[in-house]
Amino acid sequence: xxxxxxxxxxxxxxxxxxYFLRRVILMLPVAFGVSVICFMLxxxxxxxxxxxxxxxxxTADEQAAMRAIYxxxxxxxxxxxxxxxxxxxxxxxxSIATGRPVADEVFGAVQNSLLLAFSAAVIAFPIGIFLGFxxxxxxxxxxxxxxxxxxxxxxxxxxxxxxxVLVIIFSVNLGWLPSMGxxxxxxxxxxxxxxxxxxxxxxxxxxxxxxIGIVARTVRALAGDLLTQDFVTAxxxxxxxxxxxxxxxxxxxxxxxxxxxxxxxxxxxxxxxxIETVFNWPGSxxxxxxxxxxxxxxxxxxTILVLxxxxxxxxxxxxxxxxxxxxxxxxx
Amino acid sequence: xxxxxxxxxxxxxxxxxxxQGAWAQGTLRVGMTAADIPLTTGQTDQGGEGMxxxxxxxxxxxxxxxxxxxxxxxxxIPGLATAWSVDxxxxxxxxxTLREGVTYHDGSPFTAADVVWNFDxxxxxxxxxxxxxxxxxxxxxxxxxxxxxxIDDYTLEIITKTPDATLxxxxxxxxxxxxxxxxxxxxxxxxxxxxxxxxxxxxLETFVPRERAELVPNTAYWDETRIPKLDKxxxxxxxxxxxxxxxxxxxxVDWIEAPAPDTIPAMTGNGFVISSNAYPHNWTWHLSRTEGxxxxxxxxxxxxxxxxxxxxxxxxxxxxxxxxxGFLPPSSQWFGTPTFxxxxxxxxxxxxxxxxxxxxxxxxxxxxxxxxxGSGQMLPLPMNEYLQxxxxxxxxxxxxxxxxxxxxxxxxxxxxxxxxxxxxxxINFTYFIQDPFTGLIxxxxxxxxxxxxxxxxxxxxxxxxxxxxxxxxxxDAEEQDAVMRATHEKYVNDALFLMVTHDVAPRALAPNxxxxxxAQNWYQNFSSITME
Numbered sequence: 081x082x083x084x085x086x087x088x089x090x091x092x093x094x095x096x097x098x099y100f101l102r103r104v105i106l107m108l109p110v111a112f113g114v115s116v117i118c119f120m121l122x123x124x125x126x127x128x129x130x131x132x133x134x135x136x137x138x139t140a141d142e143q144a145a146m147r148a149i150y151x152x153x154x155x156x157x158x159x160x161x162x163x164x165x166x167x168x169x170x171x172x173x174x175s176i177a178t179g180r181p182v183a184d185e186v187f188g189a190v191q192n193s194l195l196l197a198f199s200a201a202v203i204a205f206p207i208g209i210f211l212g213f214x215x216x217x218x219x220x221x222x223x224x225x226x227x228x229x230x231x232x233x234x235x236x237x238x239x240x241x242x243x244x245v246l247v248i249i250f251s252v253n254l255g256w257l258p259s260m261g262x263x264x265x266x267x268x269x270x271x272x273x274x275x276x277x278x279x280x281x282x283x284x285x286x287x288x289x290x291x292i293g294i295v296a297r298t299v300r301a302l303a304g305d306l307l308t309q310d311f312v313t314a315x316x317x318x319x320x321x322x323x324x325x326x327x328x329x330x331x332x333x334x335x336x337x338x339x340x341x342x343x344x345x346x347x348x349x350x351x352x353x354x355i356e357t358v359f360n361w362p363g364s365x366x367x368x369x370x371x372x373x374x375x376x377x378x379x380x381x382x383t384i385l386v387l388x389x390x391x392x393x394x395x396x397x398x399x400x401x402x403x404x405x406x407x408x409x410x411x412x
Numbered sequence: 413x414x415x416x417x418x419x420x421x422x423x424x425x426x427x428x429x430x431x432q433g434a435w436a437q438g439t440l441r442v443g444m445t446a447a448d449i450p451l452t453t454g455q456t457d458q459g460g461e462g463m464x465x466x467x468x469x470x471x472x473x474x475x476x477x478x479x480x481x482x483x484x485x486x487x488x489i490p491g492l493a494t495a496w497s498v499d500x501x502x503x504x505x506x507x508x509t510l511r512e513g514v515t516y517h518d519g520s521p522f523t524a525a526d527v528v529w530n531f532d533x534x535x536x537x538x539x540x541x542x543x544x545x546x547x548x549x550x551x552x553x554x555x556x557x558x559x560x561x562x563i564d565d566y567t568l569e570i571i572t573k574t575p576d577a578t579l580x581x582x583x584x585x586x587x588x589x590x591x592x593x594x595x596x597x598x599x600x601x602x603x604x605x606x607x608x609x610x611x612x613x614x615x616l617e618t619f620v621p622r623e624r625a626e627l628v629p630n631t632a633y634w635d636e637t638r639i640p641k642l643d644k645x646x647x648x649x650x651x652x653x654x655x656x657x658x659x660x661x662x663x664x665v666d667w668i669e670a671p672a673p674d675t676i677p678a679m680t681g682n683g684f685v686i687s688s689n690a691y692p693h694n695w696t697w698h699l700s701r702t703e704g705x706x707x708x709x710x711x712x713x714x715x716x717x718x719x720x721x722x723x724x725x726x727x728x729x730x731x732x733x734x735x736x737x738g739f740l741p742p743s744s745q746w747f748g749t750p751t752f753x754x755x756x757x758x759x760x761x762x763x764x765x766x767x768x769x770x771x772x773x774x775x776x777x778x779x780x781x782x783x784x785x786g787s788g789q790m791l792p793l794p795m796n797e798y799l800q801x802x803x804x805x806x807x808x809x810x811x812x813x814x815x816x817x818x819x820x821x822x823x824x825x826x827x828x829x830x831x832x833x834x835x836x837x838x839i840n841f842t843y844f845i846q847d848p849f850t851g852l853i854x855x856x857x858x859x860x861x862x863x864x865x866x867x868x869x870x871x872x873x874x875x876x877x878x879x880x881x882x883x884x885x886x887x888d889a890e891e892q893d894a895v896m897r898a899t900h901e902k903y904v905n906d907a908l909f910l911m912v913t914h915d916v917a918p919r920a921l922a923p924n925x926x927x928x929x930x931a932q933n934w935y936q937n938f939s940s941i942t943m944e
Contacts, residue, residue, distance in 0.1 A: 126822070127819045133457060135552050136866060137860075139552060139865055140825075142552050146544070146548050180602065180621060247655075252661040259655065260664060262623070366622075370448065
């Protein structure tokens with residue numbers, strides 16, 4: 081009996097590992113596809129990276145010379161091959177507009193977005209789960225309708241608009257919280273004290289509004305469905321206490337809720353161009369919008385690639401976590 | 413005696429604190445419209461704003477703009493060069509006498525060899541200090557320069573490709589970085605960017621890309637009247653207008669560039685001060701002069717100029733514009749006395765159009781390129797829609813081709829004949845018109861017809877070309893100003909553009925910011941500012 085249990089644990093670990101390995105291998109073509117698409121997208125967009133770095137009245141000859149210096153005169157496949165070749169050597173190139181290494185720019189910005197994303201997630205997920213569960217448990221009551229209204233509002237209200245409103249109330253009128261930036265001296269000397277964290281409050285709350293709505297709606301639906309299923313009635317019939325029954329319900333809801341939250345975290349990690357712009361937060365969304373306006377190809381390609389890979393990795397983590405929690409997923 | 417000594421010591425400490433107090437005048441935090449800290453290595457990016465905050469602050473040029481007066485247009489004054497002259501016999505040979513006793517922020521002395529080194533930085537791709545980013549910004553600013561030599565430590569000779577009296581204006585663009593600092597940081601411009609060194613009135617102390625730059629006074633600056641009174645000036649990129657306004661209103665910054673017109677009542681209502689002044693900025697429509705363009709008819713061009721209700725547009729912008737009376741702002745030293753009066757007279761416009769064969773029933777139909785936003789564009793969509801309405805009322809039906817600003821710059825460089833402009837017969841562009849080249853020559857010179865330059869409309873006229881040649885060959889500054897005026901008169905009399913408005917560079921200041929004098933220039937002097 082003892083040996084069998086050990087074998088089962090071994091088998092289960094091995095299956096999760098194989099599953100993980102298969103997913104990692106599947107990630108490679110996805111990553112390649114992402115790199116090709118982001119390279120091509122950037123090339124298709126009208127505009128020219130040289131406009132950001134040369135005066136408008138630079139002559140055609142001067143532009144041609146500069147194009148050659150930056151390698152923009154080479155055929156697209158060659159440019160792609162150079163880019164991907166350098167990427168494999170860990171070199172993401174240099175920003176055309178600033179000359180700074182793309183890796184430094186992207187990872188610095190991603191760190192700031194991570195800070196914002198996790199703060200928003202810490203606010204959004206517990207609130208979303210709590211509200212959703214309340215609504216599901218007390219289905220078709222006033223409480224349910226109130227939670228549904230909150231979650232629909234969360235999903236529907238344009239969050240950049242909400243950001244502006246929060247700034248007007250809490251920064252301009254009340255003067256309680258700063259309206260912009262990632263700390264009194266910028267993001268490079270971030271510390272976990274109130275002086276810095278107060279900069280995080282408004283953008284994190286604004287960013288949390290959409291996931292609160294989505295998570296609440298998902299959990300409400302899950303809890304509502306599960307609570308009416310036969311196994312719940314059976315558990316009550318067996319004399320199980322309400323708390324223990326709810327634990328079973330939570331376990332059954334976990335896999336789906338986790339996947340929704342994982343995707344939401346992925347979106348949050350991508351950084352919100354609008355929120356980061358409204359709050360002047362130096363994250364990846366802010367960086368991306370600058371890179372787009374300046375047609376800074378290496379920076380744009382690097383940022384999109386890193387964000388896309390983050391998203392793919394997030395999906396992978398969620399899938400593996402789901403498989404670990406719910407054996408049915410592995411079998412499928 | 414002991415008490416006396418103590419008393420003297422206390423007095424001395426108090427006096428020294430007072431003396432410090434004379435310099436210690438607080439920190440000014442500025443919200444810029446740029447999305448990044450302008451290039452810190454010398455030749456800046458981010459257009460006029462880059463030069464304003466990171467160019468003429470940390471660096472000097474040989475010849476500079478006088479930024480001391482709000483009442484008159486700025487003129488050129490000596491900078492790192494104290495005097496300059498052109499050879500009587502050979503008008504391509506210029507001699508510059510350089511300022512002695514100037515040191516860079518790193519302590520090394522400034523000499524003529526450094527100027528040569530800085531020209532190589534921009535023009536000589538084989539030099540170790542060649543920097544493609546600075547070259548991209550700087551090379552096209554000095555098209556006249558053929559060669560340069562240091563005659564001795566304080567004498568520089570520049571040879572131009574052809575006689576060109578606009579050379580001093582060109583040199584006002586070129587900022588001098590420290591060769592010793594470049595050497596000290598391992599001959600690496602990226603390292604130099606983090607700890608730059610120039611000779612300017614401000615030193616860069618802290619630099620966080622995309623977030624902030626902190627400048628402190630250079631107390632050893634060669635012009636004592638321009639040693640900054642502040643302790644510190646902090647530059648913060650705040651590209652989003654609402655974020656900029658909120659940062660000012662919530663006290664996170666003390667100064668913002670270009671407040672949106674609709675936020676201004678909230679600011680003035682809360683005691684903030686709006687500073688503005690005329691400066692050489694232009695918001696205009698360039699007209700296609702290619703074959704078959706309706707704008708080839710002077711009656712149509714004049715009619716369009718008479719159709720625009722500029723006062724009405726001013727109301728739209730909360731008064732923050734100067735209605736155009738010509739191509740240059742009316743206060744410009746080069747405005748002259750044009751005979752065509754740029755005014756709102758729709759009846760006269762209709763009469764001119766009728767002569768040209770158009771009417772309300774049979775309107776002229778034209779396509780126009782516009783952009784929803786962009787550098788110096790003010791509020792392009794409502795302004796252009798206003799123009800569209802004005803023009804429709806006299807019999808000109810305008811169809812807009814709307815493109816994003818980066819692409820707009822490409823179309824501006826491509827010119828009116830390029831297929832990418834989709835048959836548009838005009839382009840709404842905005843820019844710097846501060847010197848003879850940017851102000852007049854580049855727009856209409858035959859040799860700068862797009863894509864070779866920014867003569868977008870393909871205009872070429874022998875009389876105008878003659879005036880441009882005269883500007884380049886008139887070496888006496890006053891006489892050159894007279895030719896500039898004659899050129900501008902022709903611009904206006906021939907109604908060569910749809911002349912609409914000039915921006916007034918509004919900036920909003922907290923009530924405790926004192927001592928700022930807004931010069932009629934793209935650049936400003938921040939040395940006189942104090943915080944109360």
